[in-house]
Amino acid sequence: MNREASYARARQRWSRRTRRRNSLLSLAVVLLLTGLLYLAGRYGDEYQIRILNMVAIYITLAVSYNLINGITGQFSLEPNAFVALGAYSSALLTMTPVEKEMNFIIDPCVPWLAQVAIPFLPAVVIGGIVAAVFALLMGFPVFRVRGDYLAIVTLGFGEVIRVVANNLQTITNGPLGLKGIAAHTNLWWTWGLALLTLFVIVRLVNSSYGRALKAIRQNELAAESMGINSFRHKLLAFTLAAFFEGMAGAMLAHLITTISPMLFTFFLTFNLLIIIVLGGLGSITGSVIAAIGFAWGSELLRAVEEPINVFGWFTIPGIPGMRMVTFAVILIAAMLFWREGIMGRREFSWQWLLDTVMPGRNNGAREQ
């Protein structure tokens, strides 16, 4: 037996063992999370549960948004549009004919939609599919020519979605929006979707597709010359991101139970942009950390709009709208001075954690 082959087999054994170890550790974390969610659902108050739900939705949105903006490096401004598409399509599908009649008081709902009522899960999936189809329709012309038009096309699309939602009275109920959507969403659904999104996107990024996406980000011309079809890969990333964003929108609609065109403004996209920038463009771990931080942090930031008392001497009156200005300043400052964000492009790995917690041990790492 030659030496090369035996080394190769030994390496294979190592990598199989570390992979099994990593899977077990991940599974343990998921189980731990399940237990925590159970406890939170049981003992948490309404406000805490709402924030936990929002954390999960933010994670879903940020991770999928990061796939196109951070990992593929194509700047887009779409999440609010796809969230709106997912929210509206799923809400219209789950509402019963009676509920629709109560909502559509100005003009009746179109007949083909008025009689439809399907369960929550298929409605969520359809919400995702609708968003994905629109992503495909937009991505096709844009990626054919200049990727950097994607930003303006998606920004425009976000505005158009609002215009259409306001005008299509017989489908979206116009500016009145939809009220009384059944509150199907709970912690299991939102966190289930967040974990699914994480699983799919992490697997994608670590596959040959993911390496192709990163290659496109680094140098599109070089990637193409290595035989990567950048058009197809960009379109894939964009459509997949839209799919998950649409499903997150469906969750959101069934969480807050009232939606209107005003809910899906550009501000939502802006929040997500801050999350992925602060987390580190291109780092899934960073997006998750920043999403969790943001869901809490933005609550704290409400303080800037309230009156501030300086050592009891005098009071600065609260200025409404300061929160948005603060967000804008945070984004610009992060881009100028802290482009790495929390994680840069690094990712969490079990190997890294074990090496940090138990230094000196080999922890199954391959000798290099």
Added chain:
Amino acid sequence: MTVQLFLQQLINGLGLGSLYGLIAIGYTMVYGILRLINFAHGDVMMMSTYFAFFGISMFSLPWWLAALVAMLLTALLGIAIDQGAYRPLRRAPRISALITAIGVSFFLENASLVVFGSRPRAFHRPAIFEPVWEIGSISVLSLTVYTIFITLALLVLVYIIVYRTRMGMAMRAVSRDMHTVPLMGIDLNRVIAFTFGMGSALAAVGGILWAMKYPQIEPLMGIIPGLKAFVAAVLGGIGNVFGAVLGGFILGITEIMLVAFWPELSGYRDAFAFLLLILVLLFRPTGIMGEELPE
């Protein structure tokens, strides 16, 4: 009857298209030399209307002087945005500058909401733009006619600057090859600053005429015209100033015609420009007068 209606709408469309064109020149020049979509451009235009507004109402300047001062201030604002927010990122990946641009845009909108308030303010329309002229059976606001002529005059001026001056030659050189230009002894940052200043001043003219047309201003007024002006720039061929104005005219006329002849579509007016952008990208990505830009 229909011919008159058509001519009437044509004049209105040219008036609206001039405004898109004036704003689009700034987009097209900045994109031409930096490959940067300056998202803040529409908001810079919004700021110009407030400069003019306060010039007239607080300092009681005559309207033309207020407009000149506003042009100057807007040019300085454009240069300041470039120096403060975009210049540090010249060597960074292109996505960084785009994110900063969207941040600047959001900042201008929301800071204006805080400082100026969200309530729209009436913008004074000067007396010479007030009369309604009757030409045959067409009636036109004189502002519309002046707008078209001002736009064409400024286009000639821009042509002279871009094609007949040393600065213009430097600008065209930068749009060809940004990295070689400094080696030829040209101050790159001066060229870029000049471009931002010029584009912003033109946006100020567009903005002030816009404000006189409607005649009111509010902090979010720049978003939709900004988006549409970008579409006009792409339609005309990005990087080409004539294309920008031509694209503006085409967009303005089709938009007005669409609403005039199919009133039931008027709610979707803002969606039309977007559809046009998609169609241009599908069938003629370089636009009408554009040529392939080097990456």
